[in-house]
Amino acid sequence: MTTLGQLALWLALLIAAWGSAVGVYGGLTTRPELIQSARRSSYALFGIVSVASVCLIVALLRHDFNVQYVWSYTSRNLPTPYVLSAFYGGQSGSLLFWAFVLTMFAAAAQWLTPRRYDHLMPYVAAVTSAVTLFFVAVVLFASNPFERLPFTPPDGNGLNPQLQNPGMVVHPPMLYLGYISITIPFAFAVAALITKRLDTGWLHAIRRWTLVSWIFLSVGIVLGMWWAYVELGWGGYWAWDPVENASFLPWLTMTAFLHSVMIQEKRGMLKKWNMVLIVLSFMLSIFGTFITRSGIISSVHSFAQSSVGYFFLVFLVASAIALAWLIWSRLPYLEPEAQLESMVSREASFLFNNLLLVGMAFSVLWGTLFPIISELVRGSQVTVGPPFFNQVNIPIGLALLGLTGVGPLIAWRKASTRNLQRQFTGPVLGALVVVAILMAIGLRDFYATIALALCAFVTTTVSQEFLRGVGARHRLHGENYAVALARLVGRNRRRYGGYIVHVGIVIMFVGFTGAAFKKEMEASLRPGESVTLRSAFGYDYTFTHVGVSQYEQLNRFVSAASVEVARGDSRLGIMTSEKRQYWNSFQEPTFQPATEAAIESGLREDVYIVFAGAVEGTEEAVYRFTLNPLVWWLWFGGVVLVIGGVVTMWPGGGPTRASLRRAGVGGYQVQLVDREAKASV
Amino acid sequence: MSDLDSVSRRDLLALAAAFLPSSLTQGTGQGDSGIGRLPRPGMAGMSRERITDYENDPLIIGIEERLRCTCGCNLDVYTCRTTDFTCQTSPAMHREVVGLVEQGLSSQEVLDEFVARHGELVLMAPRKEGFNILGYVLPGTAISAVGIAMLWILARRTRYGNPIVADGARETDGLNMSSGDAERLKAELADLDN
Numbered sequence: 001m002t003t004l005g006q007l008a009l010w011l012a013l014l015i016a017a018w019g020s021a022v023g024v025y026g027g028l029t030t031r032p033e034l035i036q037s038a039r040r041s042s043y044a045l046f047g048i049v050s051v052a053s054v055c056l057i058v059a060l061l062r063h064d065f066n067v068q069y070v071w072s073y074t075s076r077n078l079p080t081p082y083v084l085s086a087f088y089g090g091q092s093g094s095l096l097f098w099a100f101v102l103t104m105f106a107a108a109a110q111w112l113t114p115r116r117y118d119h120l121m122p123y124v125a126a127v128t129s130a131v132t133l134f135f136v137a138v139v140l141f142a143s144n145p146f147e148r149l150p151f152t153p154p155d156g157n158g159l160n161p162q163l164q165n166p167g168m169v170v171h172p173p174m175l176y177l178g179y180i181s182i183t184i185p186f187a188f189a190v191a192a193l194i195t196k197r198l199d200t201g202w203l204h205a206i207r208r209w210t211l212v213s214w215i216f217l218s219v220g221i222v223l224g225m226w227w228a229y230v231e232l233g234w235g236g237y238w239a240w241d242p243v244e245n246a247s248f249l250p251w252l253t254m255t256a257f258l259h260s261v262m263i264q265e266k267r268g269m270l271k272k273w274n275m276v277l278i279v280l281s282f283m284l285s286i287f288g289t290f291i292t293r294s295g296i297i298s299s300v301h302s303f304a305q306s307s308v309g310y311f312f313l314v315f316l317v318a319s320a321i322a323l324a325w326l327i328w329s330r331l332p333y334l335e336p337e338a339q340l341e342s343m344v345s346r347e348a349s350f351l352f353n354n355l356l357l358v359g360m361a362f363s364v365l366w367g368t369l370f371p372i373i374s375e376l377v378r379g380s381q382v383t384v385g386p387p388f389f390n391q392v393n394i395p396i397g398l399a400l401l402g403l404t405g406v407g408p409l410i411a412w413r414k415a416s417t418r419n420l421q422r423q424f425t426g427p428v429l430g431a432l433v434v435v436a437i438l439m440a441i442g443l444r445d446f447y448a449t450i451a452l453a454l455c456a457f458v459t460t461t462v463s464q465e466f467l468r469g470v471g472a473r474h475r476l477h478g479e480n481y482a483v484a485l486a487r488l489v490g491r492n493r494r495r496y497g498g499y500i501v502h503v504g505i506v507i508m509f510v511g512f513t514g515a516a517f518k519k520e521m522e523a524s525l526r527p528g529e530s531v532t533l534r535s536a537f538g539y540d541y542t543f544t545h546v547g548v549s550q551y552e553q554l555n556r557f558v559s560a561a562s563v564e565v566a567r568g569d570s571r572l573g574i575m576t577s578e579k580r581q582y583w584n585s586f587q588e589p590t591f592q593p594a595t596e597a598a599i600e601s602g603l604r605e606d607v608y609i610v611f612a613g614a615v616e617g618t619e620e621a622v623y624r625f626t627l628n629p630l631v632w633w634l635w636f637g638g639v640v641l642v643i644g645g646v647v648t649m650w651p652g653g654g655p656t657r658a659s660l661r662r663a664g665v666g667g668y669q670v671q672l673v674d675r676e677a678k679a680s681v
Numbered sequence: 682m683s684d685l686d687s688v689s690r691r692d693l694l695a696l697a698a699a700f701l702p703s704s705l706t707q708g709t710g711q712g713d714s715g716i717g718r719l720p721r722p723g724m725a726g727m728s729r730e731r732i733t734d735y736e737n738d739p740l741i742i743g744i745e746e747r748l749r750c751t752c753g754c755n756l757d758v759y760t761c762r763t764t765d766f767t768c769q770t771s772p773a774m775h776r777e778v779v780g781l782v783e784q785g786l787s788s789q790e791v792l793d794e795f796v797a798r799h800g801e802l803v804l805m806a807p808r809k810e811g812f813n814i815l816g817y818v819l820p821g822t823a824i825s826a827v828g829i830a831m832l833w834i835l836a837r838r839t840r841y842g843n844p845i846v847a848d849g850a851r852e853t854d855g856l857n858m859s860s861g862d863a864e865r866l867k868a869e870l871a872d873l874d875n
Binding site for chain 1: 720
């Protein structure tokens, strides 16, 4: 099978080279047979890379330990779901997975894109084939999952215990899907640049793709946070690790794009900026992969250092130069069709929203690269950890949260004073009420107070929009409120889906504020002994050590420490944290013992217990007890955010009439003025 | 009660006294301190020491949260020693911190001592001095500068600019707009607001 996989990769390399060349040449010469060939090469690439992927999966499932990759990341007793997830658990497998998903998206783009964008498709095929060519080349020449060992070991090394978690089965593919799907809008952007067809048409072609990409990135990031929380055992979910930052960067620029693209669609403005954003998002997705795999920056997520980093660096630099030239040469075609009419308009608020989103991306990138910059400038390395990132990014994040509420309240083009009064009175009052309540209950944390007040502001904003919309439908059409709400959202999915996303963000911010009130303690307890910890909500939690039991389970030996938990006088139950020593089929330990936290999640706070170990081999156990307020809101907010994203991209909620008109030559305003001019003539 | 009985009972108690510690340790799972011993202690991770007041001391934790564990994990000392229970570096650094605090050093002095020993890399965030200041202020300054520039440009454009729609609309003010055009304009504006 590995020989077949290897052959498939070589064939993919040739087809990708052909597809990228014939796509450009066919597009330039408009020769139908070449254009057709470019499109077909996208389908062929999907087929052939699928064959290579299936070969690796079969090798994994058959425990072919003669294949180095299979030996490195699996063992005979590894549960099947984790054997499958080992496909992307290691460096070379994940690169093949990247190529596979990319070809799948490229084929889907060719298949699903309406015929009216045919003029772009050969270039889209060329770009996706070129990116596939790069990834297949990296797999073949730098990190090949089909490499064989000179002998066949009886069992494999097994998968890292921290990756043996349901979250890790889903989190990496989601993040990869997000990263990789950015290639499709990027390919359309490059196609629009090459063809000089830079009206709004190409934006319609990529609308769903950008949303798909953003949703996958969001799901991947939130799942990553959840995995870090339940699996790593430190009681947190975001550590500003370079690899976490790498996933956050394209999310920020994509979010900026999703907002600024509305201005181009409605007003024909920000064409250059939107082009830069989509290109930047693609470059950042590749940059993230470069960081993870080059070893240039120390990270807990990093793969083993290898020559892969050089490939990525060359690709990044070459792409940056080519894209900068392409955009530069097309600047005359990217002139705006209209000017901003007022500083107090939705366009202006979106501009500032973009400034903050891209500013935050810059800030995160700056912090991530600062150790390298410091070393280059001063010759000495520094560490840039959470204290730095929190200090720099929390104010930006809060400003963004505020703008989340402001943007939808301001009218397009120009808002009147009356309009502002009408829109802002309720939300500002809502924020002030929350501040008063927080002061009254004695909350004194500055950032938490500001964050919760802004959450109230945005929530009131969104509620006001929904209430007004539902009320209007109820009055005009006589619909009952439930039907009015369903139709309101159904008829304008983009707008109301966006509001739901904003609600998700607000809920997540409520979760973030909880981190300021975390309580924790360590204790060593003999069976029957207790400790008490007071939560931020004023509850006294009592933890009583029950005992430690040891037993075999699946591919591991478990030491389970149990604690009886009570809140005040009410008994909550027994919680069990584990130490897991994973072993291979010969019961030889494969990794250091891993810790499984016991988590009891609630609306108010999570009880988070970690069994740190036993005192001198006895049942006296060392624990870390943590009371984490409002963490549940974070996961719930993530779900709401994704629901909002899905509503926004659900079929049927296509571009507005104004946007469709702009897709043609000229723009809305120009046509209107022309008509008036004709009328006056 | 016979002598034999009493002897036997004494012997039995003596035997029990002799066997109890070892049997409790090995057989029934009871240790010297009356605590059960784990059947396979090696499988429960590294052996731990009892927690003292220092482990929960806010001063110690505050210092450790600003120090990076030098094992290469990228975590601060406090997070590492309470999360990565296989690391031997963070417990050692914790002991160093405790030792320095016991000597009467303040938080800043402890941090300075660590920087002197390990270099600035041991701090979780660079000191706000020299080139590092650029690291802290550049993002905020850049955003503020661009924001101010945007405000200035937008203010100029919206005050002195010549927006196509606004002017076109103004020009048409004096014209008699047909009812069809008026309806169309209304619909377009409503569409824009959506």
